Amino acid sequence: METGKAFLLFGSGGRTMVPIEQSGLRLGQVVSYGDMANPKQKAVVVDAEGSTYGQKVVFVEDYHVSTVSKTYLDGLGGWQYEDNPDFSAEECAFLIQRSQEAVVKREKAGKEAAEAFKIEVADLIKQHPHLIPGRDRVTAAKNIRVELAKAFPGVKFSVKGRSFSGGDDINVSWTDGPTSKQVDAIIDKYSAGSFDGSDDSYTYSHSAWIEAFGDAKYIMSTRHYSDALVDKAIKIIGAEYGNAEAPTVEQYNNGQANGSPLGNAEGNYHWNWQSLINRTAQEIAA
Numbered sequence: 001m002e003t004g005k006a007f008l009l010f011g012s013g014g015r016t017m018v019p020i021e022q023s024g025l026r027l028g029q030v031v032s033y034g035d036m037a038n039p040k041q042k043a044v045v046v047d048a049e050g051s052t053y054g055q056k057v058v059f060v061e062d063y064h065v066s067t068v069s070k071t072y073l074d075g076l077g078g079w080q081y082e083d084n085p086d087f088s089a090e091e092c093a094f095l096i097q098r099s100q101e102a103v104v105k106r107e108k109a110g111k112e113a114a115e116a117f118k119i120e121v122a123d124l125i126k127q128h129p130h131l132i133p134g135r136d137r138v139t140a141a142k143n144i145r146v147e148l149a150k151a152f153p154g155v156k157f158s159v160k161g162r163s164f165s166g167g168d169d170i171n172v173s174w175t176d177g178p179t180s181k182q183v184d185a186i187i188d189k190y191s192a193g194s195f196d197g198s199d200d201s202y203t204y205s206h207s208a209w210i211e212a213f214g215d216a217k218y219i220m221s222t223r224h225y226s227d228a229l230v231d232k233a234i235k236i237i238g239a240e241y242g243n244a245e246a247p248t249v250e251q252y253n254n255g256q257a258n259g260s261p262l263g264n265a266e267g268n269y270h271w272n273w274q275s276l277i278n279r280t281a282q283e284i285a286a
Contacts, residue, residue, distance in 0.1 A: 046095055178285055
């Protein structure tokens with residue numbers, strides 16, 4: 001491999017190495033970049049000499065700086081040549097000045113946001129003296145117990161946390177009492193982010209609340225139903241749709257509450273007794 005050069009790697013394990021051409025673009029030449037995550041934006045070459053990864057460009061919309069080379073432009077990435085008149089040397093100098101001002105502005109905004117965040121965290125801690133300040137999963141679990149006991153006195157909650165190779169989680173379970181929606185309204189704010197199954201990605205959300213009182217990557221709740229609550233759900237469904245072939249509590253508990261109060265709903269999972277009882281029980285606050 002040649003020394004003093006940067007390479008683009010292609011193929012499994014980077015088997016094909018193409019040296020990045022460090023210069024060759026004109027001062028003031030207009031190019032653009034865009035991909036699925038970034039809308040296309042034009043940029044101008046503002047440096048006649050190349051560095052390790054190409055020549056410096058300034059984007060004309062937000063004045064952020066990047067580098068590009070003929071290797072990138074001739075490749076299959078998001079860089080493209082634009083058929084626009086070249087910018088003059090004076091216009092390039094203006095873009096450089098604006099990019100420097102933009103850096104200062106972004107740094108100032110970042111410092112102000114960080115200071116505001118610290119103040120927000122401190123205010124939350126003052127406003128909730130019954131909670132324990134801390135940033136870890138153990139602290140989050142303790143605070144969840146405190147919040148649930150305060151919101152639903154007399155209801156016994158199980159709050160268990162664990163760590164694993166991909167992160168950590170907290171599982172909350174209880175029988176009857178508040179609905180899942182009521183409990184989730186309290187515990188969801190301890191979640192470190194959200195998982196997107198469409199692309200198998202996890203997005204972290206760094207909120208002031210979790211900075212103050214802890215978090216876990218996954219926060220989950222499971223509401224169990226007593227026989228009395230299941231029986232109540234069956235009676236509610238029967239009153240609304242009719243009691244035809246109403247199952248017993250035992251049949252529901254065994255996953256055998258077949259048939260439907262609508263009579264002819266075989267094959268429609270959403271309207272069979274098992275599903276209707278589960279959905280109805282979820283909505284009943286005991």
